[in-house]
Amino acid sequence: MKNQTLLPLVAAVVLLGSVQVLAGEVKVIANPSVRSDSITVAELRSVFLEEKRSLSDGSHAEPVLARSGAAHQAFLKQYLGKSEEALENYYRTLVFTGTGLMPKTLPSDTEIIAYVAKTRGAIGYVDVNAAAEGVKVLTIAQTGSKAERHLITRVEPEYPETLQRLQIGGTVRLSVTISPKGAVENVTLLGGNPILAEAAIKAVKQWVYSPGPSRTTIEVTVPFESHR
Amino acid sequence: MRQRIATMALIWFCAVPAVLQGQELKLFDRTVQFHGFASQGFVHTDGNNWLTMNTNNVGSGEFTDFGLNASAQVTDKFRMGAQVYDRNLGQLGQYHPSLDWAVLDYRFTTWFGMRAGRVKTKLGLFTDTQDLDFLHTFALMPQGVYPLDLRDSNIAHYGGDIYGTINLGQKRGSFSYTGYAGFRDDSIYSGYEYFLQTVHNHTKHYGGLQYGGDLRWNTPVKGLTVGASRLEEDLKGFGIRLGIPVHEWSITPDFTNQFYGEYTRGRWHFDVEAKRYYRHHYVRNGAFDDHLNVHAWYVAGCFRVMKRLEVGSYYSRYTMTSTFFKLFDTSLPSAHDYDKVVSARVDFNRYWNVKVEGHFMDGYAYGPYPNGFYPQQNPTYKPNTNALVLKTGVNF
Numbered sequence: 013m014k015n016q017t018l019l020p021l022v023a024a025v026v027l028l029g030s031v032q033v034l035a036g037e038v039k040v041i042a043n044p045s046v047r048s049d050s051i052t053v054a055e056l057r058s059v060f061l062e063e064k065r066s067l068s069d070g071s072h073a074e075p076v077l078a079r080s081g082a083a084h085q086a087f088l089k090q091y092l093g094k095s096e097e098a099l100e101n102y103y104r105t106l107v108f109t110g111t112g113l114m115p116k117t118l119p120s121d122t123e124i125i126a127y128v129a130k131t132r133g134a135i136g137y138v139d140v141n142a143a144a145e146g147v148k149v150l151t152i153a154q155t156g157s158k159a160e161r162h163l164i165t166r167v168e169p170e171y172p173e174t175l176q177r178l179q180i181g182g183t184v185r186l187s188v189t190i191s192p193k194g195a196v197e198n199v200t201l202l203g204g205n206p207i208l209a210e211a212a213i214k215a216v217k218q219w220v221y222s223p224g225p226s227r228t229t230i231e232v233t234v235p236f237e238s239h240r
Numbered sequence: 241m242r243q244r245i246a247t248m249a250l251i252w253f254c255a256v257p258a259v260l261q262g263q264e265l266k267l268f269d270r271t272v273q274f275h276g277f278a279s280q281g282f283v284h285t286d287g288n289n290w291l292t293m294n295t296n297n298v299g300s301g302e303f304t305d306f307g308l309n310a311s312a313q314v315t316d317k318f319r320m321g322a323q324v325y326d327r328n329l330g331q332l333g334q335y336h337p338s339l340d341w342a343v344l345d346y347r348f349t350t351w352f353g354m355r356a357g358r359v360k361t362k363l364g365l366f367t368d369t370q371d372l373d374f375l376h377t378f379a380l381m382p383q384g385v386y387p388l389d390l391r392d393s394n395i396a397h398y399g400g401d402i403y404g405t406i407n408l409g410q411k412r413g414s415f416s417y418t419g420y421a422g423f424r425d426d427s428i429y430s431g432y433e434y435f436l437q438t439v440h441n442h443t444k445h446y447g448g449l450q451y452g453g454d455l456r457w458n459t460p461v462k463g464l465t466v467g468a469s470r471l472e473e474d475l476k477g478f479g480i481r482l483g484i485p486v487h488e489w490s491i492t493p494d495f496t497n498q499f500y501g502e503y504t505r506g507r508w509h510f511d512v513e514a515k516r517y518y519r520h521h522y523v524r525n526g527a528f529d530d531h532l533n534v535h536a537w538y539v540a541g542c543f544r545v546m547k548r549l550e551v552g553s554y555y556s557r558y559t560m561t562s563t564f565f566k567l568f569d570t571s572l573p574s575a576h577d578y579d580k581v582v583s584a585r586v587d588f589n590r591y592w593n594v595k596v597e598g599h600f601m602d603g604y605a606y607g608p609y610p611n612g613f614y615p616q617q618n619p620t621y622k623p624n625t626n627a628l629v630l631k632t633g634v635n636f
Contacts, residue, residue: 054407063350063405065316072316093462097544098504100590101375104635107275108375109360109368110321110341113311114273 037140037183038083038090039235041125041147045132046071050151050163053231056091059135061102062112072133075115076124083121083139091152140183140235149237153230161190161230162222169215171236172207180205181238184212189229194221208236263636270312278306279373279633287625288604289617291389292330292434295627302330303631305371307340319345322357327371331616332389334429341396351404360396362403362418362454363469364498365513367394372635377509377542377552378583379595379631383612384536384558385498385515389431390610394471394496397422397450405458413460421451424473435610441481448475448490463504471496475521487525494519507544511554513537517609523564530564532609550585562607573623576603577611592634599627 040056047069058064060075067073078084080096088094094102106112118124121138128134129146138144151163175181184204189197199213212234263274281303285295293300304327311321325340327333341360347353360368369375370386380388399422407414425447426433433443456467472495477488500513514537522529540554558577559570567575583597604621605611613621 058350064347065313095504104372104375105369107273107311108277108307108309108323108372108635110309110311110323110343111345111355111360113313113319114275 038086038137039140039142039144039183039233040087040135040137040150040152041128041144042136042150043128043131043134044146044148046073046135046148046150048150048162049148049166050153050232051135052153053091056135056152060092060115062106062115066133073135074131074133076128076131076134076136077115077117078121078124078137079117079119081121081139083137083142087137141181141238144237149235152233161194161224161228163219164194164222165218165220167215167218169208169211169234169236172211175205175207175236176238179238181236182208184209184234184236186212186216186232186234187229188216188219188232189227190221190224192224192226194223196221197227202231205236208234212236267312270314272310272312274308274310275636276306276308277372277374277633277635278304279631280304281379281629281631283627283629285625285627287601287622288613290625290627291612292332292431292614292617294330294617299628300330302328304328305333305373309340317347319343319347325371329388331434331614332429332431333427336427336429338427349404351406353403354400355403356400358396358398359401359420359422361394361420361450361452361471362401363394363452363471363496364454364515365467365500365502365511368396370395373595373631373633374593374635377550377585377595378540378554378581379597379629380581380599382513382536382538382540382554382556382581383579384534384556384577385513385538387431387611389434389612392426392430393424393432394450397424399423399450411460414458416456416458417453419453421449424448424450424475431610431614434616435614436477436479438615439481441479441486443477443479446475446477446488448473452496464501465503466501468500469496469498475519481524488521488523491520491522491529494521509542509544511538511540519609523608528564530562530608532564532607533561534609535559548587550587552583552585554581555579556581558603558605558611560605560607560609560611562609565607567607573603574606574621577605577613578602591636593632595629595631595633597629597631599625599629601625601627 059073065073103114107114118127121142124136124138125144125147128136182205185202187200187202191197196217196219199216201209264271282299282301283293283295283303284299289296293302307323307325309321309323313319322342323340324337326335326337328335339358342357343355343359344357345355362368366381366386370381401418401420403418405414405416428443436443450473452471454469456465458465472493474493475490479486496517498515503510517534519532536558538554538556542550542552544550556579560575561568570576580600585593585595587593602624604613606613
């Protein structure tokens with residue numbers, strides 16, 4: 013009885029909160045050989061623009077792109093700031109002036125996940141709802157104002173049972189303020205399903221970061237994969 | 241025979257790209273990538289013959305080029321590769337293949353790397369990519385700044401570069417820098433060497449020391465980049481004129497300054513660039529000297545109408561003065577070339593494009609530094625030239 017009352021409410025909240033999920037949300041995945049669980053936007057951009065082939069933790073990094081699709085467009089807009097044509101021209105300029113190579117591109121999320129799973133250092137991106145077996149999902153963080161803050165302790169959020177049963181997933185975007193000592197002082201919701209956000213905020217407040225010279229505010233994405 | 245081989249290679253390039261899609265093979269556990277490109281153009285003019293082709297009235301298809309490269313990422317920081325290039329442009333190139341670039345590249349960090357070998361030169365927005373047809377909306381880049389007939393003069397140098405990108409943060413953008421030193425060695429089938437034949441000088445060697453740098457600011461304004469380049473050269477030329485050895489050399493280093501900006505917003509893209517080239521040379525074994533001053537600039541705009549169609553237009557101005565030619569009045573057609581251009585580019589797919597372009601040129605800028613109009617094809621000059629350029633290109 014309780015569930016029958018709750019379900020329409022959940023459905024309403026999900027509908028309201030899922031607009032952002034339907035608009036080409038993307039998650040970044042990596043081969044398990046990549047040591048870090050998170051990557052800054054600046055470092056992600058450097059990898060995909062072929063400015064570096066290894067991460068700050070020493071892991072080999074190789075970009076893998078989608079050929080097209082909503083996740084591809086979302087990734088270009090959110091992290092690279094280039095249109096599809098501009099990015100294609102950028103890579104061709106590298107290849108034909110001797111300053112870089114053409115990165116791997118694959119036509120579907122399934123092929124991207126399979127390639128990233130078997131290729132050392134591979135970093136790619138897929139739709140947020142794609143089943144990411146054999147790969148790790150990287151948390152994206154904005155670079156801090158003075159120094160990068162590395163995540164030392166991560167607490168996984170509890171997936172709300174009702175939404176998991178309904179196979180409703182998504183990505184929650186949070187603004188996280190970190191104290192100089194590394195504790196999470198404040199968490200603000202930027203986007204995502206409100207019910208998932210509540211679980212994400214509860215978990216992120218328990219995270220511990222590396223110490224830094226000053227208070228830092230970063231953006232964190234927490235994916236909820238409905239196919240777990 | 242050379243032309244037959246080139247034609248077969250061009251047919252192969254045109255037929256295969258969609259299948260090749262950039263080939264890879266594994267060598268010593270490293271992936272080696274192969275890529276290539278080819279283009280074929282046709283030019284028709286009324287007025288003067290252009291770019292050493294007989295373009296007036298009938299038109300000319302002597303406008304072909306192609307290249308093939310191989311590259312490999314050996315370690316996370318070390319990469320190597322090479323590209324071979326060949327072309328025929330009227331009387332230039334004549335299908336003599338050349339090493340376009342061959343590079344050993346070690347990138348220590350994002351902000352510091354080194355390259356050595358035959359390295360493409362970073363000068364202005366498009367020096368290093370001027371002949372990569374598939375990268376540009378226009379069939380011909382503004383000739384005052386990127387002269388196709390003088391491609392050899394600064395497209396690449398034998399030497400070394402340092403380069404890097406310094407991130408200043410989200411509010412300040414980033415700087416990309418390149419510094420280089422090396423030497424230039426022109427092909428004897430290039431434009432300046434062809435021009436010297438008008439005074440019976442058959443070049444055996446033309447080149448010399450080159451050094452310079454480029455600094456560009458990727459500003460915090462999304463889509464806006466501005467920058468400046470400077471190139472200095474200490475050149476020597478040697479040829480045979482009427483059976484007698486003849487030398488030319490720089491009295492003071494030649495210099496080129498280029499300032500530029502580009503802006504992309506949505507479907508729009510704009511470029512603006514200004515160039516000054518100055519040289520003071522002794523010619524004919526020191527019997528004469530020449531102060532040559534070239535000023536050129538252009539403004540270009542492009543609009544992507546749809547995924548497969550882009551249109552563009554530019555206005556360019558080129559003026560030249562020369563003490564040896566007693567050319568001081570830039571209002572004369574012999575001292576300037578003003579070009580109004582409209583262009584359309586259709587991409588059939590990722591690999592194949594076609595361009596249609598119109599040029600409306602005022603002047604022919606004939607002096608000691610050629611700008612596309614050569615006396616061998618133009619015994620008398622007309623003040624204006626209109627040109628239709630059709631071009632198709634493939635890349636993989």
